[in-house]
Amino acid sequence: MRTVNVGIIGLGTVGGGFVRLLARHHDDYVTAYGVDLRLARGCARNPRHAEELGLAPGVFTTDWHDVTGDPDVDIVVELIGGDHPAIEIFREAFSNGKHVVTANKAMLSRHMGELAGLAHASGVQLRCEAAVAGGIPIVETLEHALVGNEILTIAGIVNGTTNYMLTRMEREGLSFDEVLADAQRLGYAEADPTADVDGLDAAAKAAILATIGFSTRVTMDDVSVVEGIRHVDAQDVRNASAFGYRIKLLAVARRTPDGLDVRVHPAMISKDHQLARVDGVYNAVYVVGDAVGETMYFGAGAGAFPTASAVMGDVIALATPIAFGGAPLPEAEPFPRAQPIRTADSLHERYYVRMTVSDAAGILARVAGVFGEHGVSLAQLNQTAGETGEAGETVQIVLVTHRSLERDVRDALDQLRATDGVLAIESVIRVEDTDAWRREAMDA
Secondary structure (H helix, E strand, O other), rough: EOOOOEHHHHHHHHHHHHHHHHHHHHHHHHHHOOEEEEEEEEEOOHHHHHHOOOOOOOOOEOOHHHHHHOOOEEEEEEEOOOOOOOOHHHHHHHHOOEEEOOOOOHHHHHHHHHHHHHHHHOOOOEEEEHHHOOOOOOHHHHHHHOOOOOEEEEEEOOHHHHHHHHHHHHHHHHOHHHHHHHHHHHOOOOOHHHHHHHHHHHHHHHHHHHHHHOOOOHHHHOEEEEEOOOOOOOHHHHHHHHHHHHEEEEEEEEEOOOOEEEEEEHHHHHHOHHHHHOOEEEEEEEEEOOOEEEEEEEEEOOOHHHHHHHHHHHHHHHHHHHHHOOOOOOOOOOOOOOOOEEOOHHHHHEEEEEEEOOOOOHHHHHHHHHHHHHHOOOEEEEEOOOOOOOEEEEEEEEEEOOOOOHHHHHHHHHHHOOOOOOEEEEEEEEEEEEHHOOOOOOOO
């Protein structure tokens, strides 16, 4: 058995968690796996991180080239995020024959094909368990544990910030702005919350999960609908509950006869579904395989130690053969675009719509008529109590459609925005058909 040397670039929240995890469990890894891991190099901009983590003399550097160029380093752990210099770190590490472990979801969602190709050509591996859903081992599950299945659906709550916010809105009746401010105060949301609340973080994860689960290249640009929770109001949360639903920001990737359906948006799902019961900052990923049927994976989606746990799992997997004189298998050739990606226009779902209209005779019939002109049938249509504003007496209309094509619903809404008496389309939320997720699974 030989020592396996690790170089880490980025000693912030997750990097610091990894260093502490290694110090705490080093002897356990030796006993359980026969793997003697040594932190050979640690890189960060601020030397204070090295002092706080107690790095040995000679380990710390502020230059990432000292990590990727060190001949003793076997595995590089990249935890700085962003595209640059992360891409350069990957390229140099691969060219020097080093495996790379990362949590960099945004970069992978755009550049997975290129980087996997470079790893393959260099005979090394790229591993990314920590890039999706924090401590939940979903990448390993899709790549190995469920390999005997054709994956039919991957659907998940993969952003803890928005799940925390929606949970607070439902339980306490708070507004979006109120819960966002509190999430920022508690450290769940960044000062600039755009990536979370506008669905960009979840879209990056959806692209990675779809690529792995369906063995086809999917980038973030292929995610056909990317909408966050910015326009979800406390009234929508209450209405959803009254209808028997809960609102969750979902990442959905489905295999359909017309191609892959990959999207991110708020959705109403039945209170009885497993995903509807996931609250607070937790994540969950629901996977349907044709043989195994429904499975679900639940856990912490972020944080120092949950994410460091996923990083460590990748490091141990790489280090085990190295420790005994072997080498991990090279990265497989990157997936080509083997399946088409379905456009959002072809979605066939039910839709919840809330709008503000003038309190005038015939307005309900006018609204229903516009939907009818576009072939959209209404399942429910309700009018709430009115109020007086700058536009005079107004009321809110809340409706739910039967299953309809997305393009027909959007055309109807565009016409309604130009219709006399319709003051604002306040909210549009898809009502997810979760039964469709498990169709085509084999009978027991």
